[in-house]
Amino acid sequence: MTPPDPTHPPEDALFDLVEGSLDAARARSIEQHLAACDECSTLVESARAGATAARGADLSMPADASHRLHLALADTWDELHATSRPLPAAPAHTTRRWSRRLVPALAFALLATIAGTSILAVDERPGGGRDAEEEVTQREDADVSTGTSADLLQPERSRDLATNEKSARSGAESGAAGTASPAVAPQEDGGGPVSAEAPGGPGGPPPAPPGTGDHAGSPGGVTATTPSTTQPGPDEAEPVPEPDPDPETCVLTFGQYRLVLPDGSVPDRVIDGPLGMFIVCG
Amino acid sequence: MAAEPDVVLVRRAKAGERAAFEQLVRRHQDRVYCVARTVVRSAEDAEDVAQETFIAVLRHLDTFQESAAFTTWLHRIALRKAYDHVRRRVPEPVDPAGAAVAGLEARDRDPIGTGLAQTHLLEAIGELEQGFRDAVLLVDVAGLGVDDAAAALGIAPGTVKSRVFRGRATLARILGTRGLGSASD
Numbered sequence: 516m517t518p519p520d521p522t523h524p525p526e527d528a529l530f531d532l533v534e535g536s537l538d539a540a541r542a543r544s545i546e547q548h549l550a551a552c553d554e555c556s557t558l559v560e561s562a563r564a565g566a567t568a569a570r571g572a573d574l575s576m577p578a579d580a581s582h583r584l585h586l587a588l589a590d591t592w593d594e595l596h597a598t599s600r601p602l603p604a605a606p607a608h609t610t611r612r613w614s615r616r617l618v619p620a621l622a623f624a625l626l627a628t629i630a631g632t633s634i635l636a637v638d639e640r641p642g643g644g645r646d647a648e649e650e651v652t653q654r655e656d657a658d659v660s661t662g663t664s665a666d667l668l669q670p671e672r673s674r675d676l677a678t679n680e681k682s683a684r685s686g687a688e689s690g691a692a693g694t695a696s697p698a699v700a701p702q703e704d705g706g707g708p709v710s711a712e713a714p715g716g717p718g719g720p721p722p723a724p725p726g727t728g729d730h731a732g733s734p735g736g737v738t739a740t741t742p743s744t745t746q747p748g749p750d751e752a753e754p755v756p757e758p759d760p761d762p763e764t765c766v767l768t769f770g771q772y773r774l775v776l777p778d779g780s781v782p783d784r785v786i787d788g789p790l791g792m793f794i795v796c797g
Numbered sequence: 798m799a800a801e802p803d804v805v806l807v808r809r810a811k812a813g814e815r816a817a818f819e820q821l822v823r824r825h826q827d828r829v830y831c832v833a834r835t836v837v838r839s840a841e842d843a844e845d846v847a848q849e850t851f852i853a854v855l856r857h858l859d860t861f862q863e864s865a866a867f868t869t870w871l872h873r874i875a876l877r878k879a880y881d882h883v884r885r886r887v888p889e890p891v892d893p894a895g896a897a898v899a900g901l902e903a904r905d906r907d908p909i910g911t912g913l914a915q916t917h918l919l920e921a922i923g924e925l926e927q928g929f930r931d932a933v934l935l936v937d938v939a940g941l942g943v944d945d946a947a948a949a950l951g952i953a954p955g956t957v958k959s960r961v962f963r964g965r966a967t968l969a970r971i972l973g974t975r976g977l978g979s980a981s982d
Contacts, residue, residue, distance in 0.1 A: 525959070526958070526959035526962045526963060527955045527956075527958035527959045527962070529962050530958035530959065530961055530962040531958065533962070533965075558966050561965070561966035561967075561969040561970060562962050562963075562965040562966040562969070563965075564965075564969040564972075565933075565964070565965030565966055565967070565968035565969035565972075566937060566965045568918060568921075568968060568969065568972055569918075569922060569933050569937035569938060569964075569965060569968060570937050570938075571918065572831055572835075572915065572918050572919060572922065572937070572938045573827070573831070573915065574827070574830065574831045574834055574915040574916065574919060575827045575830070576826050576827050576830035576844070576847065577840070577844075580830070580840075580844040580847070581826060583844070583848070584822070584826065584844070584847060584848050584851065585819065585822070587848050587852060588818070588819070588822060588848075588851055588852065588855060589815075591852050591855050591856065592815055592818065592855065595855065595856065596813065
């Protein structure tokens, strides 16, 4: 960086000159220089013009953008102030207090039941056109608390559905139609039942994870059994591939979770249902 | 609440008065949008930046030290959000033909006062080197004082002055070459 020319005023002083904030003596000195220096005088004139232009910048926020801004801020305000709002006082009536504890628990149980029932509502789709939106895996030590199709629900690990779907589709079409393990319910259209339980139940042989190709089940249908099974039970006609390395069963969660089948097959379609639950259908 | 200083509105907003915060936003949203628009060069992105800026202000309002000017803090956040947005954005192809047409249209109009001319003015400011651009944006567009702009940029006041001076002179040359606004050369 070249040192400033001592014969020319420094630019911060020229700024003050443009702004009119220089003391009189200093201003006179600089003005005298400008009268004799075309370079500096041109620079100062350009700066004056640029200041006029820049100060004229007055682009107002569009009305619709302003509206959206204030809506977003209102939501944020409510969020911030809702968390700091003191909790309402507990009612004096004991029965109501008791109800406050029981009602949420009952609601949760009801939702879990609904979720489990909904998962079982699987339509058997002819052909291999699986449209799996969720990866289906199975918990190795299946935490089958209810022994129902709710066991199929597992937290979603990844959204790599394309890969899993492809593998599941190939696997599902290769096996025979599977039937339910003891912990399953029939599909809505009478198709193969769905079960997340590993063949043989808890502690049984691990299922075929998606991608292995060893999936059983009717084409397009949802099955719960091992690749070669046509009936439930722990008996497996074919060796079971390695289980999903992340076996975890969740009975009910809000948000993303996976439908797990013992053979690792993917249901025809898993869509979001009410309250974030998945509904499996053909 | 009309014409109340920023510090009063900030105190009231901290105390839970939503209307005070809304007043604060309405007072500064255009300037913030203008600054953002100059940096990100897109109306849609400028809206996002403005929203992110004010949401950040709201979330961290309790941490704002009233010893500093509210506008200093506000525009520091706005600049940071704007440059973060630029860094995250995938570069778009330049349309020189479209820009030339827009320039011709602008010259047919009053240079200052129309939306299109304003857009081109902000584009010209956006063409400045970042150091000059930020200084001009804060001092001339946002209206900050030199000391406040220096605090927002983290540089000395003398440096702000020289950058603004150079930035203004360069801006005038850019506008002159585009036929927008007056130019000394």
